[in-house]
Amino acid sequence: MVEFLQMVLSGIAVGSSYALMGLGMVLIYKASEVPNFVQGEMALLPVFISFMLLTSYNVPYYIAFPATLIFAFLLGCFLEFGILRRAKEPNVLGLIIITIGMEMILLGFVSWKFGADQRAMPFPISSYDSIIIGDIFISTLDMLTLVVALVIMLSMFLFFRFSKTGVAMKATQMNENAAALMGIKTKQIRMVAWGISSMVGCVAGLLMAPILVEPYMMWDPMLKGFSGAVVGGMTSLPGAVFGAYIVGIVEHLFGGYVSLEFKSVVAFVIIVIVLCIKPSGLFARHYVKKV
Amino acid sequence: MDMKRDYYEDVRIFTSGAVIFWTGILLLLLAIFPFVAKNYYVYVVNFMAINVIVVVGLNILVGYTGQISMGHAGFFAIGAYGTIVLMTQAHFPFLLALPSAGLIAAFIGFLLGLPALRLEGPYLAIATLGFGITTTQIIGKIQMFGERQGLHAPDLIIGGWHIKTDKDFYFLLIPITIAMVIIARNIIKTKVGRAFISIRDADIAASTIGVNLTYYKTLAFAVSAFYAAVGGGLYAFVLRFIEPELFSMFMSVTFLTMVVVGGLGSIMGSVAGACLLGFLDLQLRNILEIPYFGDWIRMLSESYFTLTGASNIQLIVFGLILIVIMLFEPLGIFGMWIRSKKYWLAWPF
Numbered sequence: 137m138v139e140f141l142q143m144v145l146s147g148i149a150v151g152s153s154y155a156l157m158g159l160g161m162v163l164i165y166k167a168s169e170v171p172n173f174v175q176g177e178m179a180l181l182p183v184f185i186s187f188m189l190l191t192s193y194n195v196p197y198y199i200a201f202p203a204t205l206i207f208a209f210l211l212g213c214f215l216e217f218g219i220l221r222r223a224k225e226p227n228v229l230g231l232i233i234i235t236i237g238m239e240m241i242l243l244g245f246v247s248w249k250f251g252a253d254q255r256a257m258p259f260p261i262s263s264y265d266s267i268i269i270g271d272i273f274i275s276t277l278d279m280l281t282l283v284v285a286l287v288i289m290l291s292m293f294l295f296f297r298f299s300k301t302g303v304a305m306k307a308t309q310m311n312e313n314a315a316a317l318m319g320i321k322t323k324q325i326r327m328v329a330w331g332i333s334s335m336v337g338c339v340a341g342l343l344m345a346p347i348l349v350e351p352y353m354m355w356d357p358m359l360k361g362f363s364g365a366v367v368g369g370m371t372s373l374p375g376a377v378f379g380a381y382i383v384g385i386v387e388h389l390f391g392g393y394v395s396l397e398f399k400s401v402v403a404f405v406i407i408v409i410v411l412c413i414k415p416s417g418l419f420a421r422h423y424v425k426k427v
Numbered sequence: 428m429d430m431k432r433d434y435y436e437d438v439r440i441f442t443s444g445a446v447i448f449w450t451g452i453l454l455l456l457l458a459i460f461p462f463v464a465k466n467y468y469v470y471v472v473n474f475m476a477i478n479v480i481v482v483v484g485l486n487i488l489v490g491y492t493g494q495i496s497m498g499h500a501g502f503f504a505i506g507a508y509g510t511i512v513l514m515t516q517a518h519f520p521f522l523l524a525l526p527s528a529g530l531i532a533a534f535i536g537f538l539l540g541l542p543a544l545r546l547e548g549p550y551l552a553i554a555t556l557g558f559g560i561t562t563t564q565i566i567g568k569i570q571m572f573g574e575r576q577g578l579h580a581p582d583l584i585i586g587g588w589h590i591k592t593d594k595d596f597y598f599l600l601i602p603i604t605i606a607m608v609i610i611a612r613n614i615i616k617t618k619v620g621r622a623f624i625s626i627r628d629a630d631i632a633a634s635t636i637g638v639n640l641t642y643y644k645t646l647a648f649a650v651s652a653f654y655a656a657v658g659g660g661l662y663a664f665v666l667r668f669i670e671p672e673l674f675s676m677f678m679s680v681t682f683l684t685m686v687v688v689g690g691l692g693s694i695m696g697s698v699a700g701a702c703l704l705g706f707l708d709l710q711l712r713n714i715l716e717i718p719y720f721g722d723w724i725r726m727l728s729e730s731y732f733t734l735t736g737a738s739n740i741q742l743i744v745f746g747l748i749l750i751v752i753m754l755f756e757p758l759g760i761f762g763m764w765i766r767s768k769k770y771w772l773a774w775p776f
Contacts, residue, residue, distance in 0.1 A: 165549065170549075171548070171549035171552055171553070219750060219754075222754050223753060223754055224754065224755070224757060225757060228495075228548045228549075229489070229493075229495055229687075229691070230753050230757055232495065232549075232552060233683070233684075233687050233749055233753050234749070234750055234753045234754075236680055236683070236684075236746075236749065237745075237746040237747070237748075237749030237750040237753065238746065238750065239746070240680075240742045240743070240745050240746030240749070241742070241743050241746035241747060241750070242746075243739070243742055244739040244740065244741070244742030244743035244744075244746060245739075245743060247736045247739035247742070248728070248732045248733065248736040248737060248739045248740060248743070249731075249732050249733065249736065250733060250736065251733035251735045251736045252735065252736065351739075359553075359556070359557075359560075362553055363553060363557070366549065366550055366553050370549055370550070397568055398564065398565070398568070400564065401557070401560065401561040401564050401565070403557070404553075404554075404556075404557025404558070404560065404561050405557075405561075407553060407554060407557055408542055408554060408557070411542060411545070411546055411550055411554060412542050412545070415545040415546055415550065416550070417550075
């Protein structure tokens with residue numbers, strides 16, 4: 137039983153970072169209707185910037201991390217404003233291809249600049265400390281990830297409920313033309329959505345960086361976050377969080393009880409099973425297309 | 428200008444004398460190429476030909492049927508491993524093992540096509556992506572497939588012809604490639620191809636006029652998987668050594684890149700895209716060896732970047748090509764060709 141609880145807790149901890157990535161993906165999917173393959177790299181570049189600030193320039197944490205988040209926000213805005221918005225007659229495949237292109241450029245740049253060495257980022261909290269609750273261990277870093285994820289989810293909820301920008305964002309996602317007629321600058325809103333999504337992803341990246349910093353570090357969380365978002369339905373923020381936690385927990389349970397080797401492919405099996413039952417995910421309404 | 432007056436005119440392989448002329452020139456060049464070129468360039472052309480096979484197959488799925496696949500490296504791997512294992516364990520001759528591996532992949536493609544019937548857009552993208560990654564992971568853990576160590580290709584003997592060098596293999600590969608491209612073109616020109624295109628343009632409308640969606644969508648996956656697997660089986664003999672890491676997600680993305688750069692829904696575009704990007708891929712991997720430009724990159728890397736990461740410039744270039752193509756010419760090389768053709772036909776007006 138203790139073993140089981142331990143696995144579930146580790147799953148929840150890992151699921152938190154997946155959930156942040158998934159949230160970012162859903163935000164962008166709702167704004168631009170494109171599965172955002174650049175999500176991982178939008179977090180990767182800021183993480184490396186922060187790594188550089190901390191190690192080469194000896195900037196203190198309380199400046200480096202906020203600066204990184206602001207950079208992430210601007211990067212997200214730029215990718216939407218500078219590249220995606222310029223697409224001619226976009227269709228889904230075209231937009232996917234553009235995000236893949238952006239991803240390749242950012243990944244290539246980061247690997248060129250920093251090489252493929254595996255490093256760890258200095259962080260205020262050591263990644264080896266752990267807290268013991270009853271018989272269950274959880275590392276302080278995981279605990280922090282969990283808390284930060286919950287705080288971000290809560291603040292997103294409040295943002296969409298009570299802030300003017302958040303409500304405008306929801307309106308834009310529901311019906312763009314109607315929102316534009318109400319005086320909402322829908323293009324600007326879309327850009328801000330990209331910025332926020334990039335920031336949320338960047339937080340996940342920063343929380344993973346104390347363990348490992350290398351150019352491919354965001355691949356796995358991005359794919360798992362994407363899987364979580366698809367399980368949850370791609371258009372629902374709570375769905376993405378729920379899906380990401382499911383992916384995290386099932387992955388750990390599978391790794392513990394069935395086979396450690398195939399742990400990383402479980403997420404895709406979950407997707408296939410869920411999509412066979414509900415083709416648009418668990419939380420999204422299935423729209424039947426009309427001719 | 429390209430008006431078709433009857434059906435037989437549409438299905439003809441050679442639409443005009445000019446096409447016959449240029450095809451003849453191309454075949455002649457392909458025939459004399461290995462005798463005049465250096466061995467390395469024969470290897471490069473072999474590599475490009477394999478890309479052509481896979482990309483033409485992928486275009487049937489993505490460009491003609493409108494189903495995105497980001498997991499073609501999975502089928503490619505099945506073809507490569509399937510061919511080698513059938514030859515070494517079951518002692519099949521090469522010419523039997525290659526299509527057998529293709530048929531195995533086609534069956535798996537059919538199975539993948541079943542859940543894909545209900546999926547579209549991002550859901551299909553992540554499902555196929557997952558398929559590609561899962562396949563590679565599973566292959567890397569099965570003992571018969573050499574696990575992480577990979578497999579060596581056996582000696583290739585067809586009849587009494589012992590194929591050892593890249594040049595020998597060239598004469599096997601090029602006819603196969605040409606045959607596969609012509610078959611793909613013929614598929615598109617028949618009832619099956621028109622069904623694919625109608626599914627891409629409007630699947631519900633297609634089903635109301637009697638196109639069986641289940642049959643044709645899974646068929647598209649199966650055909651495309653067959654092409655990828657044949658390409659994979661040949662690739663194993665170009666490299667002579669395969670390991671699971673080769674068939675990464677980036678390989679799937681590279682194939683998709685080639686389709687898009689060549690032009691969605693165009694066989695000739697796919698050939699052009701595969702050749703162009705296949706060549707660039709090989710050249711950019713050893714970017715530091717390119718004369719002049721390589722030295723400049725080396726200097727730049729040493730002062731501002733890292734030298735070990737310089738091969739990643741390939742990613743940057745591919746990404747830039749993708750974005751530029753999508754922003755300015757969504758139909759790729761084929762679109763440019765059509766546009767310039769129209770311009771010159773109507774010139775000077």
